Amino acid sequence: MREPSRPTPDPATETFLAHRNLLFIVAYELLGSAADAEDVVQETWLRWADVDLDTVRERRAYLVRITTRQALTRLRTLRRRRESYVGPWLPEPLLTTPDVAEDAELADSVSMAMLLVLETLTPTERAVFVLREVFDVAYDEIAEAVGRSPAAVRQTAHRARAHVAARRPRGAVSPAETRDALAAFRRAVATGDLNALLGVLAPDVVLLTDGGGVVRAATAPVVGAGAVARVLARIPAAASLRPVWANGFPALVVRLDGAVDTVLAARCDDGLVTGLYAVRNPGKLTRLEQETVVTR
Structure with a gap:
């Protein structure tokens, strides 16, 4: 029929x-x-x-x-x-496909760093x-x-x-460079190795955390490798850190007890993490089950 x-x-x-x-x-x-x-x-x-x-x-x-x-x-x-x-305040993160990075200008335009600019x-x-x-x-x-x-x-x-x-941040950042730095960062956080964590953070790294007054988060930028490492060391050992692509670049989704707790995006230069953007406001973490097609 x-x-x-x-x-x-x-x-x-x-x-x-x-x-x-x-x-x-x-x-x-x-x-x-x-x-x-x-x-x-x-x-x-x-x-x-x-x-x-x-x-x-x-x-x-x-x-x-x-x-x-x-x-x-x-x-x-x-x-x-x-x-x-x-x-x-940080932009609401978008899960994106890896191919977005092939269009460097488009990926940069939706990056956390550019949206803040x-x-x-x-x-x-x-x-x-x-x-x-x-x-x-x-x-x-x-x-x-x-x-x-x-x-x-x-x-x-x-x-x-x-x-x-x-x-805007100086110089173009390759997704591969960001991915490698985040992989080292992920290992350091997962093992609780503070020295290893310090090794992937730039001395003047800046961490911005967006809790929106709903969940616990720093209400001012955290500046400096030591201060940032101490904040990140508080991530529970039981947390899972899943690599994803967010806003055109590699990022991490932090889950606690199966629920999304934080999306952590990074800015990397010369192999070191120079900027970290931690979105924790639950109202901004509702679109993380599917990728967004980014086009122009």
Whole structure:
């Protein structure tokens, strides 16, 4: 018996589904929150479903424009909330596939280090920078998305590039270098070997822990190999440390009694860990059962 044919999606749905992953990544890079990015994508769909496609010249650009506008509105609200956040704020981690690292620029754009730099931009600067530098959107299209003139957008892009260049970590980091450093770090933590742990930490390493006031976490950056090693030495011996890919780079998921306790991402330079980002806020650890497809 022939199986009944499945209905073909209508053009609006088909177009939206084809670009859904892109829209999610645009929203995530603007917000640093996967949960809020998902909400923005849903809001984009609701608006897109009412659009007369005959009036749309470039569907991808139109969808990105809707997503950007919705994300900007939400970002301004989130900024006010983050002003009262308890302790360091870190982006919500995303499990990603290893192949993301093959696109070095894309992997860098979703890394913890870069997302923290983007937090220092104004909402409009962030949107302009992400759309232009990451997704290569034309200035005219960005202007329509952010409600500015093309000339103003070019000036904003120049200002944002300079701001990011002054604050982003120096030099490119290879995923292989990060993976090797994290493997040594993992062995040191698992064995409780403080000297071995000190051997993989840069002297001026910085640890940021995000508990959001919900779980125990340092409310200020922990600086220096000795201080960071003492904090990490508190990880229980019974904890499991599973290697994963998060935000385009190797990372570790720490589990206690089978439950996710922390996602630990790292910044490595010259074989040493120079930055550690420990996300412990339970509200940011809900998307760790499946990988997110990162595309542009």
